[in-house]
Amino acid sequence: MDKVQDIVSDRPEQGGLTAAVVLDTLRKEYEPFPSEPRYDPVSELVFTILSQHTSDRNSERAFKQLMDNFGSFEEVAKGDTQLIAQCIAIGGLASIKAPRIQQVLNLIMERRGELDLYFLKDMPLEEAKSWLRDLPGIGPKSAAIILNFALGMPAMAVDTHIYRVAKRLGLIGPKTGYEQAHDVLENAVEPEQVFPFHVALITHGRKVCKAPKPLCQQCVLAYGCPSRDMGNK
Numbered sequence: 001m002d003k004v005q006d007i008v009s010d011r012p013e014q015g016g017l018t019a020a021v022v023l024d025t026l027r028k029e030y031e032p033f034p035s036e037p038r039y040d041p042v043s044e045l046v047f048t049i050l051s052q053h054t055s056d057r058n059s060e061r062a063f064k065q066l067m068d069n070f071g072s073f074e075e076v077a078k079g080d081t082q083l084i085a086q087c088i089a090i091g092g093l094a095s096i097k098a099p100r101i102q103q104v105l106n107l108i109m110e111r112r113g114e115l116d117l118y119f120l121k122d123m124p125l126e127e128a129k130s131w132l133r134d135l136p137g138i139g140p141k142s143a144a145i146i147l148n149f150a151l152g153m154p155a156m157a158v159d160t161h162i163y164r165v166a167k168r169l170g171l172i173g174p175k176t177g178y179e180q181a182h183d184v185l186e187n188a189v190e191p192e193q194v195f196p197f198h199v200a201l202i203t204h205g206r207k208v209c210k211a212p213k214p215l216c217q218q219c220v221l222a223y224g225c226p227s228r229d230m231g232n233k
Ligand code: SF4
Pocket: 165, 168, 169, 208, 209, 210, 214, 215, 216, 219, 220, 221, 222, 225, 226, 227, 228, 229, 230
Protein backbone atom coordinates (compact mmCIF):
# COMPACT_ATOMS: atom_id res chain seq x y z
CA MET A 1 0.00 0.00 0.00
CA ASP A 2 2.95 2.33 0.68
CA LYS A 3 3.94 1.83 -2.90
CA VAL A 4 0.51 2.96 -4.05
CA GLN A 5 0.63 6.01 -1.78
CA ASP A 6 3.99 6.98 -3.26
CA ILE A 7 2.59 6.69 -6.75
CA VAL A 8 -0.53 8.65 -5.90
CA SER A 9 1.69 11.47 -4.64
CA ASP A 10 3.04 11.68 -8.17
CA ARG A 11 -0.42 12.91 -9.29
CA PRO A 12 -0.73 16.49 -10.54
CA GLU A 13 -1.37 18.93 -7.70
CA GLN A 14 -4.23 20.65 -9.45
CA GLY A 15 -6.84 19.77 -11.99
CA GLY A 16 -8.20 16.40 -12.87
CA LEU A 17 -11.40 14.64 -11.96
CA THR A 18 -11.86 11.94 -9.38
CA ALA A 19 -12.08 8.35 -10.56
CA ALA A 20 -15.66 8.19 -9.25
CA VAL A 21 -16.73 11.18 -11.35
CA VAL A 22 -14.95 9.84 -14.42
CA LEU A 23 -16.62 6.47 -14.05
CA ASP A 24 -20.06 7.91 -13.40
CA THR A 25 -19.84 10.21 -16.42
CA LEU A 26 -18.52 7.55 -18.78
CA ARG A 27 -21.11 5.00 -17.62
CA LYS A 28 -23.86 7.39 -18.61
CA GLU A 29 -22.18 7.84 -21.97
CA TYR A 30 -21.30 4.25 -22.90
CA GLU A 31 -23.41 1.75 -20.96
CA PRO A 32 -24.59 -0.97 -21.22
CA PHE A 33 -21.35 -2.86 -20.63
CA PRO A 34 -21.02 -6.65 -21.00
CA SER A 35 -22.10 -8.50 -17.87
CA GLU A 36 -21.35 -12.15 -18.67
CA PRO A 37 -17.85 -13.65 -18.63
CA ARG A 38 -16.42 -14.03 -22.12
CA TYR A 39 -14.57 -17.29 -21.39
CA ASP A 40 -13.71 -19.67 -18.57
CA PRO A 41 -10.33 -18.77 -16.95
CA VAL A 42 -8.13 -21.22 -18.90
CA SER A 43 -9.68 -20.08 -22.18
CA GLU A 44 -9.16 -16.46 -21.13
CA LEU A 45 -5.52 -17.22 -20.37
CA VAL A 46 -4.96 -18.80 -23.79
CA PHE A 47 -6.84 -15.89 -25.38
CA THR A 48 -4.58 -13.34 -23.69
CA ILE A 49 -1.54 -15.05 -25.22
CA LEU A 50 -3.21 -15.18 -28.63
CA SER A 51 -4.20 -11.51 -28.42
CA GLN A 52 -0.68 -10.21 -27.91
CA HIS A 53 0.24 -7.82 -30.74
CA THR A 54 -2.93 -8.41 -32.73
CA SER A 55 -6.58 -7.37 -32.88
CA ASP A 56 -9.40 -9.01 -30.89
CA ARG A 57 -10.91 -10.12 -34.18
CA ASN A 58 -7.80 -12.02 -35.24
CA SER A 59 -7.32 -13.53 -31.78
CA GLU A 60 -10.93 -14.74 -31.78
CA ARG A 61 -10.39 -16.40 -35.15
CA ALA A 62 -7.14 -17.98 -33.96
CA PHE A 63 -8.84 -19.22 -30.79
CA LYS A 64 -11.72 -20.73 -32.76
CA GLN A 65 -9.40 -22.49 -35.20
CA LEU A 66 -7.35 -23.86 -32.33
CA MET A 67 -10.40 -25.29 -30.56
CA ASP A 68 -11.97 -26.56 -33.81
CA ASN A 69 -8.81 -28.55 -34.51
CA PHE A 70 -7.90 -29.78 -31.03
CA GLY A 71 -11.23 -29.85 -29.17
CA SER A 72 -9.76 -29.37 -25.69
CA PHE A 73 -6.80 -27.75 -23.94
CA GLU A 74 -5.61 -31.17 -22.79
CA GLU A 75 -5.15 -32.04 -26.48
CA VAL A 76 -3.46 -28.69 -27.17
CA ALA A 77 -1.04 -29.28 -24.27
CA LYS A 78 0.26 -32.53 -25.76
CA GLY A 79 -0.36 -31.65 -29.41
CA ASP A 80 1.99 -31.00 -32.29
CA THR A 81 3.49 -27.51 -31.90
CA GLN A 82 3.69 -26.96 -35.67
CA LEU A 83 0.01 -27.76 -36.06
CA ILE A 84 -0.89 -25.37 -33.24
CA ALA A 85 1.17 -22.68 -34.95
CA GLN A 86 -0.73 -23.27 -38.20
CA CYS A 87 -4.09 -23.00 -36.41
CA ILE A 88 -3.23 -19.69 -34.76
CA ALA A 89 -1.25 -18.18 -37.66
CA ILE A 90 -3.90 -15.52 -38.33
CA GLY A 91 -3.02 -13.84 -35.02
CA GLY A 92 0.70 -13.47 -35.92
CA LEU A 93 3.82 -14.48 -33.95
CA ALA A 94 2.57 -18.07 -34.14
CA SER A 95 6.04 -19.60 -33.73
CA ILE A 96 6.34 -17.83 -30.36
CA LYS A 97 2.74 -18.15 -29.19
CA ALA A 98 2.30 -21.88 -29.97
CA PRO A 99 5.10 -23.15 -27.70
CA ARG A 100 4.17 -20.51 -25.08
CA ILE A 101 0.58 -21.77 -24.93
CA GLN A 102 1.77 -25.36 -24.55
CA GLN A 103 4.33 -24.40 -21.91
CA VAL A 104 1.72 -22.56 -19.83
CA LEU A 105 -0.89 -25.33 -20.15
CA ASN A 106 1.65 -27.98 -19.15
CA LEU A 107 2.79 -25.92 -16.16
CA ILE A 108 -0.80 -25.62 -14.94
CA MET A 109 -1.21 -29.41 -15.31
CA GLU A 110 2.05 -29.96 -13.44
CA ARG A 111 1.15 -27.60 -10.59
CA ARG A 112 -2.55 -28.38 -10.27
CA GLY A 113 -2.99 -31.86 -11.77
CA GLU A 114 -5.69 -30.53 -14.12
CA LEU A 115 -6.42 -27.70 -16.51
CA ASP A 116 -8.68 -25.68 -14.27
CA LEU A 117 -8.11 -22.23 -12.78
CA TYR A 118 -11.33 -21.74 -10.82
CA PHE A 119 -9.39 -22.39 -7.59
CA LEU A 120 -7.92 -18.86 -7.95
CA LYS A 121 -11.27 -17.38 -6.95
CA ASP A 122 -10.77 -18.73 -3.41
CA MET A 123 -7.38 -17.02 -3.03
CA PRO A 124 -6.75 -13.48 -1.78
CA LEU A 125 -6.47 -11.19 -4.81
CA GLU A 126 -2.73 -10.51 -4.53
CA GLU A 127 -1.97 -14.21 -4.12
CA ALA A 128 -4.05 -15.07 -7.18
CA LYS A 129 -2.21 -12.40 -9.19
CA SER A 130 1.16 -13.80 -8.09
CA TRP A 131 0.16 -17.36 -8.98
CA LEU A 132 -0.70 -16.32 -12.52
CA ARG A 133 2.27 -13.99 -12.94
CA ASP A 134 4.56 -16.85 -12.08
CA LEU A 135 3.57 -18.38 -15.43
CA PRO A 136 5.79 -17.43 -18.39
CA GLY A 137 4.50 -14.52 -20.46
CA ILE A 138 1.74 -13.58 -18.01
CA GLY A 139 2.19 -9.95 -16.96
CA PRO A 140 -0.03 -7.69 -14.83
CA LYS A 141 -2.49 -7.00 -17.64
CA SER A 142 -3.01 -10.66 -18.58
CA ALA A 143 -3.33 -11.72 -14.93
CA ALA A 144 -5.91 -9.01 -14.30
CA ILE A 145 -7.90 -9.92 -17.41
CA ILE A 146 -8.13 -13.56 -16.32
CA LEU A 147 -9.08 -12.69 -12.73
CA ASN A 148 -11.49 -9.89 -13.58
CA PHE A 149 -13.14 -11.07 -16.79
CA ALA A 150 -13.40 -14.80 -16.10
CA LEU A 151 -13.59 -14.91 -12.30
CA GLY A 152 -15.14 -11.56 -11.38
CA MET A 153 -12.28 -10.65 -9.04
CA PRO A 154 -11.50 -6.92 -8.62
CA ALA A 155 -8.22 -6.81 -10.60
CA MET A 156 -7.75 -3.85 -12.92
CA ALA A 157 -6.34 -4.63 -16.35
CA VAL A 158 -4.60 -1.64 -17.92
CA ASP A 159 -4.00 -1.57 -21.65
CA THR A 160 -2.49 1.16 -23.80
CA HIS A 161 -5.85 3.01 -24.14
CA ILE A 162 -6.53 3.01 -20.40
CA TYR A 163 -2.98 4.08 -19.57
CA ARG A 164 -3.16 7.01 -21.99
CA VAL A 165 -6.62 8.19 -20.88
CA ALA A 166 -5.81 7.86 -17.16
CA LYS A 167 -2.64 9.91 -17.62
CA ARG A 168 -4.39 12.64 -19.60
CA LEU A 169 -7.16 12.86 -17.00
CA GLY A 170 -4.66 13.02 -14.13
CA LEU A 171 -5.91 9.76 -12.57
CA ILE A 172 -2.27 8.67 -12.60
CA GLY A 173 0.72 10.94 -12.37
CA PRO A 174 3.01 11.78 -15.26
CA LYS A 175 5.75 9.52 -13.90
CA THR A 176 3.55 6.54 -13.04
CA GLY A 177 4.76 3.52 -15.01
CA TYR A 178 2.53 1.12 -16.89
CA GLU A 179 2.85 -1.65 -14.32
CA GLN A 180 2.26 0.69 -11.36
CA ALA A 181 -0.84 2.08 -13.07
CA HIS A 182 -2.57 -1.26 -12.46
CA ASP A 183 -2.32 -0.80 -8.68
CA VAL A 184 -3.20 2.90 -8.69
CA LEU A 185 -6.31 2.53 -10.85
CA GLU A 186 -7.41 -0.64 -9.06
CA ASN A 187 -7.33 1.25 -5.77
CA ALA A 188 -9.06 4.32 -7.20
CA VAL A 189 -12.54 2.74 -7.30
CA GLU A 190 -14.60 0.32 -5.22
CA PRO A 191 -13.88 -3.38 -5.96
CA GLU A 192 -17.24 -3.92 -7.66
CA GLN A 193 -16.52 -0.96 -9.95
CA VAL A 194 -13.21 -2.24 -11.30
CA PHE A 195 -14.74 -3.98 -14.33
CA PRO A 196 -16.96 -1.07 -15.42
CA PHE A 197 -14.02 1.30 -14.80
CA HIS A 198 -11.88 -0.81 -17.15
CA VAL A 199 -14.57 -0.94 -19.85
CA ALA A 200 -15.43 2.76 -19.50
CA LEU A 201 -11.82 3.94 -19.88
CA ILE A 202 -11.01 1.61 -22.76
CA THR A 203 -14.17 2.65 -24.61
CA HIS A 204 -13.37 6.32 -24.09
CA GLY A 205 -9.82 5.76 -25.34
CA ARG A 206 -11.03 4.03 -28.47
CA LYS A 207 -13.83 6.43 -29.32
CA VAL A 208 -12.82 9.89 -28.09
CA CYS A 209 -9.52 10.20 -26.21
CA LYS A 210 -7.60 8.74 -29.11
CA ALA A 211 -3.90 8.55 -29.71
CA PRO A 212 -2.29 10.67 -30.94
CA LYS A 213 -5.10 13.23 -31.33
CA PRO A 214 -7.92 13.22 -28.75
CA LEU A 215 -11.33 14.57 -29.78
CA CYS A 216 -11.58 16.98 -26.83
CA GLN A 217 -14.41 18.98 -28.35
CA GLN A 218 -16.63 15.89 -28.23
CA CYS A 219 -15.49 14.78 -24.78
CA VAL A 220 -17.92 14.65 -21.85
CA LEU A 221 -14.98 14.99 -19.44
CA ALA A 222 -13.44 18.06 -21.08
CA TYR A 223 -14.82 20.45 -18.41
CA GLY A 224 -12.47 18.99 -15.80
CA CYS A 225 -9.68 17.41 -17.82
CA PRO A 226 -6.22 18.95 -17.30
CA SER A 227 -5.23 17.87 -20.82
CA ARG A 228 -8.27 19.22 -22.68
CA ASP A 229 -7.63 20.82 -26.05
CA MET A 230 -4.30 19.06 -26.41
CA GLY A 231 -5.79 17.66 -29.64
CA ASN A 232 -5.92 21.16 -31.09
CA LYS A 233 -2.31 21.97 -30.40
S1 SF4 B 1 -10.67 16.34 -22.72
FE1 SF4 B 1 -9.39 15.50 -24.37
S2 SF4 B 1 -7.53 14.72 -23.35
FE2 SF4 B 1 -9.13 15.00 -21.76
S3 SF4 B 1 -10.13 12.98 -21.60
FE3 SF4 B 1 -11.33 14.21 -23.05
S4 SF4 B 1 -10.49 13.67 -25.06
FE4 SF4 B 1 -8.99 12.99 -23.53
